[in-house]
Amino acid sequence: MDALGKLGINGLFLLSQIINFLILFGALSVFLWKPLMQSLDKRRQMLEKEKKDAATLAEERANIAAEQARILEQARGEANKITATAREQAQAVAEQAAQEMRQKEADVLAAARQTAEEERNRILGEMRGQIAALAVAAAQQIIGETLDEQRQQALVESFFSGIREGRVKVLSEGVEVGPAGVPVTVTSALPLTEEQQATVQRDLAARMGGESEIAFQVDPQVQGFRYSPSGLLNQRSLLRSRICVGCSQIK
Structure with a gap:
């Protein structure tokens, strides 16, 4: 203390200031710095979580878009297949109907020829x-x-x-x-x-x-x-x- 006194420094005052600083530092550490660091750490964790969630969401969106494209392509393929099948069935039905119509026409003509021939033979027989x-x-x-x-x-x-x-x-x-x-x-x-x-x-x-x-x-x-x-x-x-x-x- 005498040495500090010779230098014009009040040793008790300096000691009290040091003690006050330590008390203030301890109080600030306990009541300000630690909560601040905890808050910053929570903020950092939240940002990291948001970043991770954003990446996950982007990946999910990409997967959804790919799935939608796949489903759309599959639906187009099924639609084309159904259209082709329907066209083939319609063509087959039309061909069958046309064939049946031709067969009916042929049967009618054959029956008419047979009837005409029988009638002609009958008339010729009567005229014999x-x-x-x-x-x-x-x-x-x-x-x-x-x-x-x-x-x-x-x-x-x-x-x-x-x-x-x-x-x-x-x-x-x-x-x-x-x-x-x-x-x-x-x-x-x-x-x-x-x-x-x-x-x-x-x-x-x-x-x-x-x-x-x-x-x-x-x-x-x-x-x-x-x-x-x-x-x-x-x-x-x-x-x-x-x-x-x-x-x-x-x-």
């Missing part, structure tokens, strides 16, 4: 007697003599059915008519009776060496009837030919 009478009259005028009933009947049957003396005069003797089993179409000017059809079947079976499928058609433009194997071909190309009864040439 009149046509026969005209044919006999014409024959009598040509040959200049009167034919008895039996000869008239034989002449008419031979002309319209191609059957003479119980045999079918389709081809001359020695000409091939094809093997058995070849489908055959017989076209006559007038509908053949069941007896005449049986005669044709029997004679052709004998000529062909066996039974064949025979279809009978009517064409008023044919004189007698026409024999036509159905589209088959042998080595002599005879099965493609059509031979008209009463004609000298092969068509």
Whole structure:
């Protein structure tokens, strides 16, 4: 203290000031500095948390945007697939409807043709007697003599059915008519009776060496009837030919 006194410093006052400073420093540390540091630390932690939350939020937004883009692309793909499927189904339905319509038209036309053919055959069958009478009259005028009933009947049957003396005069003797089993179409000017059809079947079976499928058609433009194997071909190309009864040439 004496040394401080020599220097003009009051030692007690200086000591009291030091004590006061320490007390003030301690008080400031306890009541001001420590709360301030705690507040700053809390602020720093809050800022770090906000920064972290912002990064997390940005990442979540990016993930949401990517998911939205994926869902949108998937929805577009599904929509395109549904559209393509619907278009294919609509096209298939339209094609099926058109095919059914064409089939119905074909069925109607076939039924109409069948009905017309049956009606024509019926009318020709009803007119058979009149046509026969005209044919006999014409024959009598040509040959200049009167034919008895039996000869008239034989002449008419031979002309319209191609059957003479119980045999079918389709081809001359020695000409091939094809093997058995070849489908055959017989076209006559007038509908053949069941007896005449049986005669044709029997004679052709004998000529062909066996039974064949025979279809009978009517064409008023044919004189007698026409024999036509159905589209088959042998080595002599005879099965493609059509031979008209009463004609000298092969068509």
